[in-house]
Amino acid sequence: MNLVDHMNQKLKLVKPSPILSFSVLADQTPGAVNFTVGEPDFATPxxxxxxxxxxxxxxxxxxxxxxxxxxxxxxxxxxxxxxxxxxxxxxxxxxxxxxxxxxxxxxxxxxxxxxxxxxxxxxxxxxxxxxxxxxxxxxxxxxxxxxxxxxxxxxxxxxxxxxxxxxxxxxxxxxxxxxxxxxxxxxxxxxxxxxxxxxxxxxxxxxxxxxxxxxxxxxxxxxxxxxxxxxxxxxxxxxxxxxxxxxxxxxxxxxxxxxxxxxxxxxxxxxxxxxxxxxxxxGPDDCQPMKAEYQKRRDYIMQVLTNLGFTGPQPRGAFYIFTQIPQDLNQDDVAFAQDLLQEGKVAAVPGSYFGPGGEGCLRFSYATSQDNVERGMKLLQEYVQKQRAAQ
Ligand SMILES: Cc1ncc(COP(=O)(O)O)c(C=O)c1O
Incomplete structure (x- = not known):
């Protein structure tokens, strides 16, 4: 008898979120800067x-x-x-x-x-x-x-x-x-x-x-x-x-x-x-100081990504950057993100986890402190330079 086989068959169509699994992996990777998190890093007012x-x-x-x-x-x-x-x-x-x-x-x-x-x-x-x-x-x-x-x-x-x-x-x-x-x-x-x-x-x-x-x-x-x-x-x-x-x-x-x-x-x-x-x-305007802080982080990350050859839309809202991996680097976003995490100690979510159109991209959440942003971008620069030097 396997009762699981008799559960609602529609559940077979649904897989546990790979974004959450990747986030957990990032948390468990010593020294990694985590850009996967989809929630504010601020405290409730x-x-x-x-x-x-x-x-x-x-x-x-x-x-x-x-x-x-x-x-x-x-x-x-x-x-x-x-x-x-x-x-x-x-x-x-x-x-x-x-x-x-x-x-x-x-x-x-x-x-x-x-x-x-x-x-x-x-x-x-x-x-x-x-x-x-x-x-x-x-x-x-x-x-x-x-x-x-x-x-x-x-x-x-x-x-x-x-x-x-x-x-x-x-x-x-x-x-x-x-x-x-x-x-x-x-x-x-x-x-x-x-x-x-x-x-x-x-x-x-x-x-x-x-x-x-x-x-x-x-x-x-x-x-x-x-x-x-x-x-x-x-x-x-x-x-x-x-x-x-x-x-x-x-x-x-x-x-x-x-x-x-x-x-x-x-x-x-x-x-x-x-x-x-x-x-x-x-507190209708409680978000304003958070927004100012997010915007600073967004601009900082966008600058680094652009200099490294990443491309993508200018984010105009939320706290995410969706960016195309430069053509001279591995275009398999899942493999890229895994290696970036293991070797580069930077966690960004593979774009394909968000459905068609996300292949070859990464999502960076900037809902993380400015210190983390700066440390993470330095690590990303080092990782990309190393990849290019090895080509
Ligand atoms: C687009 C979007 N809708 C809804 C939610 C869920 O929000 P809540 O935490 O209020 O359930 C999220 C959470 O990340 C989201 O990104």
């Missing part, structure tokens, strides 16, 4: 921590309403309006366990068996895994030939090819792993392609506070009736471990999404909801 302590001391240790405490939903509604001119009333918002649960809830809620999800790649791999678990079919759209952006032509071609069974388009901006983002005009042009079709847009805007060169643009403004917005405090307030995300959609859709949320997790933790309320209500 003091006033947010204090709000959580107050909440614990006030015995806020009971279930919250399933869709979230009303004060947090109110604070989120105001934050989204003030920051990005997005119109979501508190009843159109669900507080989730991180953006990850929001993504799972949406994918499970909107898909019928066999329906397709369009996912521009390279991408955050959760979208693909969740689609498989939901019994859907991921359709990966390689964006490497269009500066790592989905274009209206690419979208139209894919829709023509995939016909009627497309139910969801995933858009993440700023993008993990490439750091590119979209202007409002670019998003409007994509909206024109899907407007009026029976297709949902899942807009993952978890990095909305980390736009370096332009105002954050959003499809929630252009096509609110088809958009389901995913956001949260993980990246904006350095709160990844607190597990608070936000899911926003028109009321009739939110009511349906709430069923999966309710029967999966009941509600997010009360104390961390209180902390998130404080973050959004009294």
């Amino acid at each position: 003091e006033h947010v921590k204090e709000a959580a302590i107050t909440s614990i001391q006030a015995n806020r240790s009971h279930y919250a309403p399933s869709n979230g405490i009303s004060e947090l939903k109110e604070a989120a509604s105001n934050f989204l309006k003030q920051k990005y001119d997005q119109d979501y009333s508190p009843e159109e918002i669900i507080v989730t366990c991180g953006a990850s649960e929001a993504i799972y809830t949406i994918i499970l809620s909107v898909l019928n068996a066999g329906e397709k999800v369009l996912i521009p790649t390279p991408c955050f791999p959760l979208y693909i895994a969740d689609t498989m678990i939901a019994g859907g079919q991921p359709v990966l759209i390689d964006t490497s030939a269009t500066d790592f952006k989905l274009t209206p032509d690419l979208l139209q071609e894919t829709l023509d090819r995939e016909s009627d069974s497309v139910r969801l388009l995933v858009l993440n901006y700023p993008v993990n792993p490439t750091g590119v983002t979209y202007s409002q005009e670019e998003l409007n042009a994509l909206a024109d392609v899907v407007r009026g079709r029976d297709i949902f847009l899942m807009c993952d805007e978890i990095y909305s506070e980390l736009n370096y060169d332009q105002k954050h643009a959003s499809l929630a403004k252009t096509l609110p009736e088809q958009t389901i917005l995913v956001t949260g405090v993980s990246k904006s307030h350095a709160m990844t471990g607190w597990r608070i995300g936000l899911l926003c959609a028109p009321k009739a859709i939110t009511q349906e999404l709430g069923k999966i949320h309710q029967f999966t997790i009941t509600t997010a933790a009360t104390v961390t909801q209180d902390a998130a309320r404080e973050a959004l209500e009294n």
